[in-house]
Amino acid sequence: MKKTLLLSGLFLFLFSCGKNDKSPAAAGTRSALTVSSVQGYVVKQSVLSEQISASGTIVPAEETELHPEYSGRVVTLNLPEGAAVKKGALLLKIYDEDLKTQLQKLETQLKQAQITEKRLSDLIAVKGVSQQEYDLAALAVQTIKSDMDLLRINIAKTELRAPYDGVLGLRRISVGAYVSPATAITTIRSSGAMKLDFNIPEKYSHLIRKGQQIHFRQDGSEQDRTATVIATEQSIDPNSRNLLVRASVRDSKGLLPGNYVSVDLAIGRNQQALLIPSEAIIPQARDKQVIVSKGGKASFVTVKTGVRQAGMVEITDGIQVGDTVCTTGVLFLRPNAVINFSEVE
16 A cells, blocks of 8 residues: 555656656747747849740741642652652652543644634624624633633642752652542651740740840750740730740751750849748748748738749849848748847848
8 A cells, every 4th residue: 555655656746847847848949949940031132134944846947748739549659758859849640641631632622613713703804704603713712722721720730749948758658549639648848947936924925026035955955056036926825824936946957846945035134133032932822921020020021023043032022122031930930929030141
């Protein structure tokens, strides 16, 4: 019995000692976390080179998917895959003997119609025939000529020629194939010249101008290349809220249509920008806030942000030069809490 009472007394003694020792230490620890661990940053004017990065795609200056204009069987095919061709070079020929035969038939009819017209012309001079008979003969001559012109056009359509100097892609048919205007034969792309298409956010659209120089790098390469802005789309994409920009590539050696590139675009330089560390920003549901020390106490201020750089964010509204913002301990601070900075940058 005495042993049981002794153990109970010892337990109560240890419990009360532990409680008394823990409370002051814990309070001191919490105090240190919320006060002495706070670091600050004094807002000052900085030089900000506004530069945005975007993803782009290399496109050829000219690219055309070639289709025949006439339906028929292919009798001649001159499509050297991957080879350069000159404008007007014959690439494909469709069977046209039936059209040529019809043309020969019309040529014979035309000769006879012209003889008839000449005879009636001589007769009408002596009033041997009526004017109506002569007019019908002259109409027949013109009708045959029109039919011959139409046949010549159709014969020309049986030939597919290169629309400009370029490089052919892979052919999709062989000799003897039956083709129609819906049949894709191959693709031709202009050689040498390349273009670059990329998108920028809507808020920067007013800063893009024709003739502006941009820098880009091919994916997986460190070589820096340049291009010149030649045009922009005349509307903002309603889905992405981006503006499509097209630039002319100066040196396209080693580039292929469809290449992915990273674009760096300098859009301005601000000599009086206000930059603060990104860890000072507290995201909210609809806006952003920072904690500013005013009279040694925490004041939560709503701000507007601008350009982001490595570890720094531009503030366009909400703070002024000389304000001290909290960069650490922001999760522990509450409005009007006393701030004791451990370090101020």
